[in-house]
Amino acid sequence: MNQKYMDDSFALHTDLYQINMAETYWEDNMHNRRAVFELYFRKLPFGNGFAVFAGLEKIIEFIKGYRFTESDIEYLRNALGYSDEFLEYLKTIRFTGKIRAMKEGELVFGNEAILQVDAPLAEGQLVETAFLNIVNYQTLIATKAARIKRAAGEQTVMEFGTRRAHEFDAAIWGTRAAYIAGFDATSNVRAGKKFGIPVAGTHAHSLVQAYRDEYKAFHKYARRHKDCTFLVDTYDTLKSGVPTAIKVAKELGKDINFKGIRLDSGDLAYLSKEARKMLDKAGFKETKIVASNDLDEYTISHLKAQGAKIDVWGVGTKVITAFDQPALGAVFKLVKIEDDSGELIDTVKISANPEKVSTPGLKKIYRIINLTNQRSEGDYITLEDENPQEEEKLKMFHPVHTFISKFVTNFEARELHHDIFVDGELVYELPTIQEMQQYVKDNLKLLWDEYKRDMNPEEYPVDLSQKCWDNKMKQLQEVKEKLAAKLGR
Ligand SMILES: Nc1ncnc2c1ncn2[C@@H]1O[C@H](COP(=O)(O)OP(=O)(O)OP(=O)(O)O)[C@@H](O)[C@H]1O
Numbered sequence: 001m002n003q004k005y006m007d008d009s010f011a012l013h014t015d016l017y018q019i020n021m022a023e024t025y026w027e028d029n030m031h032n033r034r035a036v037f038e039l040y041f042r043k044l045p046f047g048n049g050f051a052v053f054a055g056l057e058k059i060i061e062f063i064k065g066y067r068f069t070e071s072d073i074e075y076l077r078n079a080l081g082y083s084d085e086f087l088e089y090l091k092t093i094r095f096t097g098k099i100r101a102m103k104e105g106e107l108v109f110g111n112e113a114i115l116q117v118d119a120p121l122a123e124g125q126l127v128e129t130a131f132l133n134i135v136n137y138q139t140l141i142a143t144k145a146a147r148i149k150r151a152a153g154e155q156t157v158m159e160f161g162t163r164r165a166h167e168f169d170a171a172i173w174g175t176r177a178a179y180i181a182g183f184d185a186t187s188n189v190r191a192g193k194k195f196g197i198p199v200a201g202t203h204a205h206s207l208v209q210a211y212r213d214e215y216k217a218f219h220k221y222a223r224r225h226k227d228c229t230f231l232v233d234t235y236d237t238l239k240s241g242v243p244t245a246i247k248v249a250k251e252l253g254k255d256i257n258f259k260g261i262r263l264d265s266g267d268l269a270y271l272s273k274e275a276r277k278m279l280d281k282a283g284f285k286e287t288k289i290v291a292s293n294d295l296d297e298y299t300i301s302h303l304k305a306q307g308a309k310i311d312v313w314g315v316g317t318k319v320i321t322a323f324d325q326p327a328l329g330a331v332f333k334l335v336k337i338e339d340d341s342g343e344l345i346d347t348v349k350i351s352a353n354p355e356k357v358s359t360p361g362l363k364k365i366y367r368i369i370n371l372t373n374q375r376s377e378g379d380y381i382t383l384e385d386e387n388p389q390e391e392e393k394l395k396m397f398h399p400v401h402t403f404i405s406k407f408v409t410n411f412e413a414r415e416l417h418h419d420i421f422v423d424g425e426l427v428y429e430l431p432t433i434q435e436m437q438q439y440v441k442d443n444l445k446l447l448w449d450e451y452k453r454d455m456n457p458e459e460y461p462v463d464l465s466q467k468c469w470d471n472k473m474k475q476l477q478e479v480k481e482k483l484a485a486k487l488g489r
């Protein structure tokens with residue numbers, strides 16, 4: 001650790017280039033120009049049909065405490081050589097702009113803004129890295145967790161991943177994301193304290209190893225922990241673990257609540273079926289079978305297809321590390337900037353790939369819910385002054401393959417963005433984490449199953465209004481003409 005400087009703020013939790021750009025804007029007196037940035041990803045993770053947004057609580061924390069401390073300034077001066085004048089300016093920076101965002105637990109799709117920052121240019125630029133860091137991780141984990149929970153269905157899923165997480169923050173915020181997406185409990189006690197997530201757990205092999213005797217270990221454990229789940233695979237699951245658990249439970253009778261056994265190795269389908277028979281035969285029909293061991297949505301689905309008698313799933317590594325996809329690729333793009341004359345103008349980023357061309361303008365996003373069947377018809381992005389609810393018959397068309405279109409009547413246009421900060425002030429009250437989890441459940445009901453299956457789901461429509469689409473085409477044309485004039489063609 002660099003003992004010279006206190007690690008007392010998150011303002012430097014940014015890429016160097018953000019500070020260098022802020023310096024350029026400041027030097028050119030552009031830093032206070034109004035700028036609008038949007039945060040979105042282009043491609044859904046895990047080949048899933050939707051993502052689950054998580055990260056807003058941490059963004060709120062970050063913005064509330066946003067300032068460069070004395071030690072930040074000293075470091076920037078001594079180690080990186082920024083000028084005193086620029087540092088004087090940095091010292092005064094607070095977030096003074098507006099943030100609109102989706103609620104945590106919102107289902108989100110490619111190419112739609114999860115969050116918008118409308119702020120002085122330098123402020124928007126300086127928060128980009130932290131915002132992406134937060135949203136990319138938490139949304140990725142929430143989405144993976146939603147897939148796993150969907151495979152488990154109504155059964156309980158416990159999050160066991162802290163030991164395999166990419167360090168402390170990932171464990172804590174990752175388990176929170178997993179809970180929002182539908183996990184039922186976590187083994188991380190700090191997450192329970194910090195967020196109010198239910199905590200739960202069994203015991204490890206070390207308990208049995210410490211007593212070097214399964215019977216003694218279960219007995220001692222149960223006397224102290226009356227709601228007990230015994231880990232039965234330390235020596236031999238069917239010959240020793242399950243019979244010993246049954247023996248102890250019978251002996252202690254009503255003194256304990258024999259909640260379950262946990263299987264953590266071997267063929268979980270076979271072992272769970274055999275263990276179920278043994279428990280039932282002994283009269284423990286209510287005792288649950290918990291399984292763990294590198295589980296994910298695929299193993300859970302396979303085990304269920306094999307008729308495994310598993311009631312509770314303990315999932316660690318694969319959820320907390322988003323094992324099969326290490327990153328979500330959300331980006332933070334400038335969509336509007338004030339020009340020399342004070343007018344707010346659109347900016348566009350061109351790409352040879354039509355899906356990657358940014359959509360300029362200040363926009364709103366609506367989820368179009370068909371009131372006849374209570375299912376979502378898709379998301380609909382408009383320019384700021386439009387209100388699709390006023391339309392009797394809404395035309396929705398694919399933004400790239402425009403011939404794919406439909407008309408929707410009898411619908412609710414639900415706006416997905418909410419004011420979070422206005423003029424730098426927090427105006428949003430976070431729902432409870434339980435409300436966020438319920439919000440995911442309610443929103444999933446709006447989606448047809450075709451968008452929810454874990455393999456090759458249908459593409460959910462994210463459409464542009466005609467006005468928004470026309471504006472995009474106009475901007476593209478203007479950029480092309482400018483470029484052609486410059487190149488003399
Ligand atoms: N019936 C089954 N069908 C599909 N996958 C299963 C089945 N039973 C177990 N699995 C999974 O297969 C993998 C087995 O991994 P592995 O071979 O490392 O475990 P193990 O040898 O049983 O136990 P240990 O963790 O002690 O090494 C785990 O991911 C487990 O969840």
Ligand SMILES: O=P(O)(O)OC[C@H]1O[C@H](OP(=O)(O)OP(=O)(O)O)[C@H](O)[C@@H]1O
Nearest residue numbers: 160264292293294295314315316317318
């Ligand atoms: O498998 P995961 O989904 O990551 O779930 C967490 C794992 O953590 C524990 O194992 P432990 O760390 O004791 O080591 P093990 O893999 O040898 O069981 C537990 O027994 C699970 O197997």
Ligand SMILES: O=C(O)c1cccnc1
Nearest residue numbers: 160187200201202203314
């Ligand atoms: O409580 C458990 O069974 C547990 C907790 C963390 C990791 N693996 C299992």
